[in-house]
Amino acid sequence: MPEPRPDYRFARRPWWILSHLFAAGMVVLMVNLGFWQLRRLDERRTHNALIESRQDLPPAPLGELLPAGPASSPEEVAEVAYRMVVLRGRYALDEQVLVRNRTSEGLPGYWVVTPLVLDDGTAVAVNRGWVPFASTDPEGPWPQYDPPAASVTVTGMVQEPQVRAGGLVGGPVDAPEGRLWTLSRVDVGRLAQQVAQPMWPLYVNLASQEPAQGELPQPVPPPDLSEGPHLGYAGQWFVFAGLTVIVYPLLLRRVARHRGREAVEA
Structure with a gap:
């Protein structure tokens, strides 16, 4: 059939x-x-190529890259993001903060962000690196992570400040006033409210320092270029x-x- x-x-x-x-x-x-x-x-x-082209340039003083200093605009900061810079000054230990919810190799922890007061009296937020969650109390100060009290030379990568995305529902919000020991992100504008010196509108991820710091904090690795x-x-x-x-x-x-x-x- x-x-x-x-x-x-x-x-x-x-x-x-x-x-x-x-x-x-x-x-x-x-x-x-x-x-x-x-x-x-x-x-x-395209973004990876931009990062590679900038980080391969020799480190330069921050003032050469941004002549306007703390008055630099966000657009000017974006133009030098991922550039390696050299900073010289003293850390302001009393103004150090932790940035919450940062991981390293899957482990929870914090970033230690310490303002570095430059010779001209301005300050730059330096992300000195990661520390494990269990090793510190979120209410400072944290003497175990104190950097050298003497003048230091920091080499690091310029980063644009982190801000809360508009319309982010349920995202962490930092208190708008008062002294904060921890922040949700590297919000340089919020940090500047409790720092006595004028702050540059950026932060720097520490790559190396003289004199060197101890095993902790661990410097944040360079950007992933995969x-x-x-x-x-x-x-x-x-x-x-x-x-x-x-x-x-x-x-x-x-x-x-x-x-x-x-x-x-x-």
Whole structure:
């Protein structure tokens, strides 16, 4: 007995039309997500190239990079982000803070941020590195992490200050007034409220220091210059889109054959 002809009349019913539209919409969505991940990959590569080009330049005094000093604009700071700089001055121990919820190799802890008072009387927030969560009381001061009291020379990487993203629901908020021992992020503007000296609108991730500090804090590693998972995610979305294009027609054909056999039997 020959195989009955497939019956596709079911595919014109309203529910199935919605199913076709849904499948087509999912294919369009997945293809767009794939191209979005490729755009993210291009952005990541461009950003990595920018970081590499800047951090490979020789360290320079901060005043040469930002002649306006503490009055520098956010745009001017962005132009020198990731540049290596050399700072000379004395740490203001009484104004040291911890930045909460920072990890190192999966372990929870803090960043130790200490204002460095330069020879001209201005101050730069220096992220001296990470300390483990269990090793310190969040209410300072913390004499076990005190840097040298004498003048120091710090080499580090310029970073733009961290601010709370607008509209972030449920994100941590620091008290707007009073002396804070810990901060949610390296918010230089908030730190400046409790520092006596004029502060530069940036912070510096310490890379090395003379005289050197102890084993703790551990300096924060340089930025991750990997390409991330974007290429893999793009490939997954394209594969999902291709499978939908192949599998959905096969599903329709299977249902049509089943309907055709039912019609012959009837």
